[in-house]
Every structure is written in C-alpha cells, then in structure tokens.
Amino acid sequence: MKGIVFTEFLDMVEEKFGLEVVDHIIEAANLKSGGVYTSVGTYDFLEMQSLLINLSERTNISLDDLIYNYGLYFFKVLTDHHPAIFSLYKDPLEMLASIESHIHVQVRKLYPGAELPTFKIVKKEDKFLEILYFSERAMYMFAKALMEKTFEHYHESATIELEKITDDGTQVRFLISTKNDCYTTNRHIKKSA
Template structure:
C-alpha cells in the first residue's frame, strides 16, 4: 500500500483525535515500519489494518465509519493536489464511470506499483451508475466516502446503495442514482 495512504491517515488522526492518539495507535500496533512512513514508500496493508483497528477500539467508532471519514479527508487532498483531474469532468456520474479507464491510469503514472481496486461499470445512464468494486482489501467504505465527496464536489445529490456480493466485502455493488 502506498505511503501517501498512511501519511494522510495519520494526519487525519492527528487533526481529529490529537497527536497522543497517533502515538497510541502506533505503539499498540506491531508495525514493521515502526510507524515511520513516507508518501512515496510502499508498506504492508496489514499495518493499515492494525492502525484502523486500534483507532476503532480507542474511539468506539467502527472501521467502516472511520474509512468514510478518512475518504472525505483523502478526497480533499486529491482535490488540492490534482485539480486538473477534477477539471476534466463536468458531472459526477461521468467521473465515477471513468475510475478504471482514466483515474486509475493517472494514479499508476504517479505510483506505478500501486495496488488499486477495480471498478467495473455494469450499467450507466445520465442519472445512474452501477459499479462492481473488487479488492482483496475490502475497503469499500473508503470508496463510498470518495463517491460521496465526488457528488459534493459537483454540488449534486445522490443516493448510493452498497450491496456486498461477497460477505467479506471483497466484491461490492454500488448502485448510484442522482437526485
């Protein structure tokens, strides 16, 4: 997993819960990196799982809820760091439909060894989109948070339903309808 995911996560933890919480979750975890991350480094996903688990235990906030909040934070980072990417689109449905064929292509230019989820467009119309998310990491709530922020970015409302196609969350259907 790319280091930017770790550095931004720890920034979020510090902003929302304080530096003491950052230290606490790092110390409670068994991290090969010892909690020292660079944005361009690559680290084991198991480290992110430990950090999320310990943050959840210390805050009584579910991992899914933490991933939603983190996705909102991460979206703001992307929006600031890559404004040209967002300027390419005029509509949230178009942007979300292009995750696999455009957005992830651009991410791989910056981070060639990034392990990204896949998003298959099953059905698309002007006001709706059905995507199948697949990832061994089962971070679908992170994806949901990014989708929510995409609609917010375009000042558009939507309903996004999440349906687990595999109980472990590695395959999920997102049914998106613009209001």
C-alpha cells in the same frame, strides 16, 4: 499500499483525536516500519489494518465508520494535489464511470506500484450508474465516501446505495442515482452501511 495513504491517515487521526492517540495506535500496532512513512514509499496493507483496528478499539468507532470518514478526509488530498483531474469531466457520473479506464491509469503513472481496487461499470444511464467494486482490502466505505464527495464537488446530489456481494466486503455493488438538482447539504445523500 502507497505511503501517502498512511501519512494522510495519521494526519487525520492527529487532527481528529490528537497526537497521543497517534502515538498509542502506532505503539500498539508493533509495526515493521515503526510507524514512519513517506508519501512516496510503499508499505504493507497489514500495517494499515493494524492501525485501523487499534484506532477502532481506542475510540469505540466501528472500522467501517473510520474508513468512511477517512475517505471523506482523503478527498481533500485529491482535490489539493490533483485539481486538474476534476476539470476533465463535466459531471460526477462521467467521472465515476471513468475510474478504471482513466483515473486509475493516471494514478498508476503518479504512484507506480499502487495497488488499487478494481471497478467494473455494469450499467450507465443518464442519471444512473451501477458499479462493481473488487478489492482484497475491503475498503468499500472509503470508495463510497470518495463517491459522495465527488458529487459534492460538482454541486450535485445523489443516492448511493451499496450491497455486499461477499460477506467480507471484497466485492460490493454500488447503485448511484443522481437527482440533478443543486447540491446543498449532505442530508441529500443516503448513507448505507
């Protein structure tokens, strides 16, 4: 897993919970890296799992909720570091439909060795998108958060439902329906657990 995912995660933890919590989850995790990450480095995903588990235990927040909130936080990293990518697409459905064929291709150019989830477009219509998510890391809530923030970025609203195909969340179906009205608040987006 690329280091930027670790560095931004620890930044989020510090911002939301304080430096003491960052120190605690790093010490409790007994990490091979010692909790020292560079944004361009590559690190074992097991370290992220350990950090997440320790944060969940420390804060009494579920892993899914932590991963989801990290996805919301990480979207700003994407818009800050790669704003031009959003100008390539006229709407959020078009952008989401190009995750595998264009966006992940570009990510791999920027971050060689990045291990990304696989997305398969099952059905695409004018106001509907069905996407299958595949990842051994089972961070589908991170993907869901990024999808929601994509709609917010384009000032559109949508209903995003998810269905676990496998109990462990390594395969998930996303059903996305747009409303094509002006996005106003998060309450327009249905949250699925």
